[in-house]
Amino acid sequence: MARPMQVSRYWRHFREKYRLIGGKCENGHVHFPKREVCPVCGSRNVEEYEFSGKGKVISWTIVRNPPSGFEYYKPYPLALVQLEEGPVVLAQLTDVDPEEIDFGMEVEVVTKKIREFEEDGIILYGYKFRPLVK
């Protein structure tokens, strides 16, 4: 397979992915990821908004047949997490027993390795969610 990954493709999203930064429009609508145009009201006056990183699992699955590039990590849990501020984020769950995942499970964001490429390739990091450490 050709190498589709350019480093620039990833560093341009470092802040959003490491700090969970989305957008908030002038009318207070928050969304993730940040967009030029507010998906609720259409306002173009959108500022960065940092989410707390706490949320609840609203649905999940276990990826057993991943796309190429992710085979090494299978099986891995993937979830839709509703952040406490409202927006839903798709991400992998980590540090969790798949049997323990349930609707409404409280989770928090953590920066983790997402995948590696060939020996001389880059290593991608990003957000995952883990059960809330109280």
Added chain:
Amino acid sequence: MRKAVIIGAGMTPVGEHWKLGLRDLAVEALLNAMDDAGIDKVDSLYVGNMASGSFVEQENLGALIADWAGLGNIPAVKIEAACASGGAAVQEGVKAVLSGLEDVVAVVGVEKMMDAWPSDATRYLAYAADAEWELFHGVSFVALNALVMRYYMKAYGYTEEDLALFAVNAHINGTKNPYAMFKKPIKVETVLKSPYIADPLKLFDASPVCDGAASVIITTPEKAKELGIPKEKWVEVAGMGRAIDTINLANREDLLTLKAAKVAAERAYRMAGVTAKDIDFFEVHDAFTIMAALSLEALGVAERGKGAQLAKEGQIAIDADYPIQTMGGLKARGHPVGATGVYQTVEAVLQLRGEAPSQVPDAEIGLTQNIGGTGSNITVSIFRRV
């Protein structure tokens, strides 16, 4: 306003075509459709295809297929809307005819998937998701649909068994279709015992990776008459609609509403002057059993949360009130992604001509619905017997 009729339909069997390449499949289907109409030239070609560049390192399909089919220096382009590419190509062909710029238009949908490694095929299909915010995290299309399936089951109290009924129904209808990839009936247990690909979604909830091509020829009634096409061949394109939704599943206002299908269906019903009750059969996009349930709801056939209930009540069988997947659907006929919407169109044409292998009695109006992405790009078309 001009009207559009389909005067020719052709396809290749769906399956693992180890001896045939993308151009072979496309040309075969296209020539079959032209032979069916009895014509040897067209004004233009629209190719429905999702990911030929990824699967077989071939883009510029308009030139490739028109050239190899011997169509001369006509305009020819590829139309891409993920798994809804075929449905979109049919609609672009219809629009070309309705616009008055082109009189006889060919549409071919083609996908050659088996030349790729399975995990690469999974990756290429996931290119229809959001690359930065979904694929980055290791999603597959199966996984995205599994997230919706679990949410749906929880919301309305359905079981994996309930959703399996859609696969069972598709296989029953596929048994009679000589072009179907799977011609064997299955039981609910077959689905339940198949392995999880992305829990709670199992192998038999999903349509297969495969190869295939299908084609239709579109013109106006006036031109069809002029060309001497017998009226038994004609099927009217009565209505159509198309709409998008957020590309990222997580950004959906409501995970359990295929809003794009709802909007597209409203447009198509309005254009055709019909409602869901007038439709005699529905070719819906059952790439996954959950999508069949949600599609029936979005099309107004079932109320919200009642899509799977229709299957439980036996209302989706060929001789019931709301027949779906009359020739096997994506599950049993197969889902060569960019070709699927054109297969659905060919199947609607056969039903409305009364030539289908498992015929819906007295079918007069049929609907096709083709989904791209996780519901992010959807076409709905309505066809009527002439």
